[in-house]
Amino acid sequence: MTDLSTHQPTETAPVKAAPPAPSPGPSRLVAARRFVVPPVVAAVLGLAIWQLIIEIFALPVYLLPGPADVWAALTTDAGPILAAAKVTMQEALLGFGLAALSGFAAALVMARWNIAERGLYPYLVLLQTVPIVAIAPLFVVWFGAGITTNALVAAMIAVFPIAANTLQGLKSTDRNLVQLYRMAGAPERVQLFSLRVPAALPQILTGLRIASGASVIGAIVGEFVAGIGGGEGGLGYVITLNATQLRTPELFVAVLMASAVSLILFAIVATIEGQLLKRWHESALPTEE
Amino acid sequence: MVSTPAPAPGVAPPGTTDQAAALIEFRQVQKTYSNGFQAVTPFDLSVGAGEIVSLVGPSGCGKTTVIRMAAGLSSVSGGELVRRTDQLAYVFQDPTLLAWRNVRSNVELVAKLKGVDKATRAAAATAAIEMVGLGAFEKSLPRQLSGGMKMRVSLARAITSAPELMMMDEPFAALDEFTRENMQNQLLRLWRANGFGAMFITHSISEAVNLGHRIVVMAARPGRIARIIDSPSPPTKDDAPRDKAALADTAELVSSLLAGDK
Numbered sequence: 001m002t003d004l005s006t007h008q009p010t011e012t013a014p015v016k017a018a019p020p021a022p023s024p025g026p027s028r029l030v031a032a033r034r035f036v037v038p039p040v041v042a043a044v045l046g047l048a049i050w051q052l053i054i055e056i057f058a059l060p061v062y063l064l065p066g067p068a069d070v071w072a073a074l075t076t077d078a079g080p081i082l083a084a085a086k087v088t089m090q091e092a093l094l095g096f097g098l099a100a101l102s103g104f105a106a107a108l109v110m111a112r113w114n115i116a117e118r119g120l121y122p123y124l125v126l127l128q129t130v131p132i133v134a135i136a137p138l139f140v141v142w143f144g145a146g147i148t149t150n151a152l153v154a155a156m157i158a159v160f161p162i163a164a165n166t167l168q169g170l171k172s173t174d175r176n177l178v179q180l181y182r183m184a185g186a187p188e189r190v191q192l193f194s195l196r197v198p199a200a201l202p203q204i205l206t207g208l209r210i211a212s213g214a215s216v217i218g219a220i221v222g223e224f225v226a227g228i229g230g231g232e233g234g235l236g237y238v239i240t241l242n243a244t245q246l247r248t249p250e251l252f253v254a255v256l257m258a259s260a261v262s263l264i265l266f267a268i269v270a271t272i273e274g275q276l277l278k279r280w281h282e283s284a285l286p287t288e289e
Numbered sequence: 290m291v292s293t294p295a296p297a298p299g300v301a302p303p304g305t306t307d308q309a310a311a312l313i314e315f316r317q318v319q320k321t322y323s324n325g326f327q328a329v330t331p332f333d334l335s336v337g338a339g340e341i342v343s344l345v346g347p348s349g350c351g352k353t354t355v356i357r358m359a360a361g362l363s364s365v366s367g368g369e370l371v372r373r374t375d376q377l378a379y380v381f382q383d384p385t386l387l388a389w390r391n392v393r394s395n396v397e398l399v400a401k402l403k404g405v406d407k408a409t410r411a412a413a414a415t416a417a418i419e420m421v422g423l424g425a426f427e428k429s430l431p432r433q434l435s436g437g438m439k440m441r442v443s444l445a446r447a448i449t450s451a452p453e454l455m456m457m458d459e460p461f462a463a464l465d466e467f468t469r470e471n472m473q474n475q476l477l478r479l480w481r482a483n484g485f486g487a488m489f490i491t492h493s494i495s496e497a498v499n500l501g502h503r504i505v506v507m508a509a510r511p512g513r514i515a516r517i518i519d520s521p522s523p524p525t526k527d528d529a530p531r532d533k534a535a536l537a538d539t540a541e542l543v544s545s546l547l548a549g550d551k
């Protein structure tokens with residue numbers, strides 16, 4: 001019986017929210033090795049095969065540049081390409097922010113009023129099905145070629161995953177918790193913000209994560225269509241320009257930069273997600289504890 | 290917050306139910322779900338202030354339906370349901386805690402939603418947390434607690450809203466035997482200190498007999514009361530020793546009533 005004594009009502013033994021023990025150095029190193037070494041090896045191998053193919057088939061640079069050519073293009077063009085990446089990043093961030101605000105607001109309204117969901121949701125889906133390449137020129141007509149248009153295109157494809165995931169989360173709150181709030185006489189508004197929004201946090205963040213990648217694609221598509229006329233094009237503009245001139249190494253660099261922009265945005269969201277869920281909603285994380 | 294086990298004034302002696310003072314009265318109450326299913330046929334029961342009524346019965350006999358109607362979570366399709374208090378607490382089978390709030394914040398939640406002022410609910414929560422033995426865990430998150438501890442948080446939350454009537458739907462069903470007995474003792478301690486009336490659903494005959502002043506044995510198809518048994522040795526405010534033999538006989542009786550119902 002003694003080992004069961006922790007169940008006694010008088011227990012005081014604090015198993016206590018122990019401060020998260022810093023994971024011991026060695027095991028962390030091992031983990032880092034397990035997750036860093038394989039991709040690095042794969043990358044080195046990939047680069048080697050890439051260079052080998054060029055050597056074997058004697059491919060011209062305009063068809064397939066080697067890793068060295070791409071590196072050269074990157075270092076000589078670093079200034080302009082970084083400037084273009086910055087433009088794209090700005091547009092994507094702007095579009096992402098816009099999509100996050102409007103998507104979240106739309107989901108709140110739809111979760112709160114059933115009629116709003118029935119009225120709005122079909123159009124949200126429709127928005128998702130509209131071919132973005134076809135809509136972008138229209139935006140150029142309305143807003144001119146530039147950051148505004150490209151950010152709007154980005155927002156347009158980023159808004160659906162945010163709204164849909166948030167709504168899904170807001171609607172799947174534990175039934176008993178909802179009843180607990182109702183029985184306590186809490187108004188719908190309190191229930192929404194004190195219960196349903198925090199409970200939906202994991203889904204909201206999933207939506208944001210998906211939207212982060214989508215907004216970069218949107219910004220680049222916008223630049224393809226709209227950016228060409230404008231003076232300061234982003235990566236989409238750089239890609240079109242270099243493609244028409246068969247400057248293939250520069251094209252490669254632009255594509256790499258576009259991926260980098262996506263990754264950065266994704267990393268920002270993932271970091272926020274990790275922090276929020278850890279501090280506030282750790283139960284939502286799969287833990288091996 | 291009453292914390293002494295002295296008999297609270299105005300609380301009916303266990304085992305007796307003064308009809309006039311009943312907290313809740315079911316008069317020929319029926320429930321037919323919208324799909325036409327008759328879950329509860331004319332049901333008569335009253336629960337007095339400070340009285341614990343256990344409900345046992347086979348799965349699907351309408352126990353949950355009965356207390357959901359009592360709590361106003363489900364409409365009544367026939368008969369009359371009179372409730373003389375608004376001070377209700379509902380304890381679910383699962384702890385039903387907010388995962389992102391710590392123990393204290395969870396315990397204060399319902400009182401806070403009901404608009405109880407900060408100082409009052411903080412004091413009530415402190416007493417309740419102490420009573421369920423979680424004083425050292427106030428700052429812990431639910432995921433850092435065991436199943437039994439989470440259930441105690443749920444009980445403390447219910448108590449903190451100062452209910453006159455507690456509805457409990459198999460609150461300890463998910464717990465192991467030992468923890469379960471422990472929780473029954475906790476609940477009786479809380480009852481001695483706070484004197485609430487309660488409707489307690491359980492699948493465990495020993496639990497029904499240990500907690501109830503009266504034991505309502507239900508039968509299924511259609512959902513109805515088979516027998517209401519007065520406990521020969523009910524829990525008392527002064528925690529007087531119970532007559533184990535008599536309670537064992539009652540358990541036998543309940544068991545045979547349930548076995549007779551097929």
Ligand SMILES: Nc1ncnc2c1ncn2[C@@H]1O[C@H](COP(=O)(O)OP(=O)(O)OP(=O)(O)O)[C@@H](O)[C@H]1O
Pocket residue numbers: 322323324326327328346347348349350351352353354355512
């Ligand atoms: N919303 C509903 N619509 C239709 N029928 C329902 C509904 N809820 C419950 N029932 C039916 O009513 C009957 C009683 O259900 P209830 O949940 O009250 O049973 P119970 O006694 O609590 O069972 P258990 O011990 O398994 O929890 C069941 O046969 C169930 O199928």
Ligand SMILES: [Mg+2]
Pocket residue numbers: 352353354458
């Ligand atoms: Mg039930």
